[in-house]
Amino acid sequence: MARRTFFSFHYQEDVWRCWNVRNCLVVSKDQEAQGFFDGSVFEASKKEGDEALKTFLRNGLNNTSVTCVLAGHYTAGRRWVRYEIVRSVLKGNGLLTVDIHGVRNNDKQLGVKGTNPLDQVGLYLANGKILFAEVKGGKWVRYEDYTLAIPAADLWFDAPTSDTVVPLSKHCMRYDFAARQGQHRWLDRNGGRPGWPLEMHS
Template sequence: MADNPSDPKYSMGGLLGMLTTQPAQEPDNPLARALGLIPAKPSLPVSPLGAAGDLFPYATMPRTNPPNNLTGLASVDLFQPFGSLAPPRLPVAPLKAPVKRKAFFSFHYDDIMRVNVVRNAWKIDHPDNALMRSFQDSSLWESRKLEGDEAVKRLIREGVEYTSAVCVLIGTDTWVRRWVRYEIARAIVDGRGLLGVHLNSIRHHHTKTAHTRGYNPLDFMAVGKVQEDIWTQARYCLFEKQAWPNGIGGYRWAWNRYSDYTSSVTLPPWLADPAAGYVTPLSQYATVYDYIADDGHKNIGSWIDKAAQGAGR
């Protein structure tokens, strides 16, 4: 039976109350410890998310009803999904020499004018990069009349299939778009590189001004480790962050199984391995750039090449 995200026991107050109760212990004696008269205190293992994030330790949960949907894990701030406790980035292997790449550009069609700035820079030979480049992008299905969701998924699968990396071009509302999330999911499913590029620093073609950044869509997608019980092997699945009723008339963020792809996935080599019952948001390890501030016209080719190499492409 799945956990109910509205159950009061999963409120932050109830959970933190249980987690902050400390066991009784003898007072410390630093002098005796320094003289070796009493043993040093052993260091305790630390949850990947710290005490505030350690909401579902499997050791304290009934074996017959593990929290395999991770509901309630993300009742935290939108801009810092895991506060200041995000783990350090994984060690980066030395990059190989740049090679010819084919990229898939994922975006919200309302941002098409800014997207074209990026696509035009990618299509041409830049003086600093003599490699011929090509791309597929979201317009391959946006521009057609399709019969149902499966037709959209099929075109996205075909578009991503022969590319090295998925580059998410981030505008104001990109983070809420269903098919952008599916394109991100395909990067994980198909073992492609993944990166994001903010577009709103590019001057709008009408107002001639930059716009406020939109939320990073990679904050809302994650890979989680699911283990039904201690006797079964853990597997990796895709999760997305959604707003759920909090039981008192409002909403809270919660990680839930991604409904548009429910099969197991392989953990990408560039993503940290989460503990069983936890997720690793893609934004913690996939690099995100700003097209203007980071000089995307010159550098986007190297960004995509770096993401592709990180995925072993």
């Protein structure tokens, strides 16, 4: 079964780096990519309003089983990257972060390592409901772009058991693309969802 990967990233800042990483990661017939949108389409959706853009991003996740967050200097704070992460959890996609600061941009410049975006989104238990949270101003607050409760059965990791926010990074891998020279391997999770990125090997 083909493993279709959705790539989440900060378009304006990192698109050049992301295209290069994407071309290295998607190397075989059983690895396909989603999530590389034409910039003009993305901007047009934003102009139509938040709900139109949310629909656009949700549709982009269709038929994917893994979400790879390509993290640059500013990615962690981007609203729509966080939305893609949240919708990936709701969809049941496997998640991982790939740091891309070591990849040169179109001006041949290296980037600065940023915060792991999966450190900035998490889950907590409040009044018997599992809810999303995000970091704003250095503090955890309730996530505003999706406010419904999440059934514990819908999660592929242990559900939170208290009002202490558990960041998604606790359950997901982080991988430095340049340090590992872009070498990787996707492995399926035994008995789990297809396309789960369990290990990445040199």
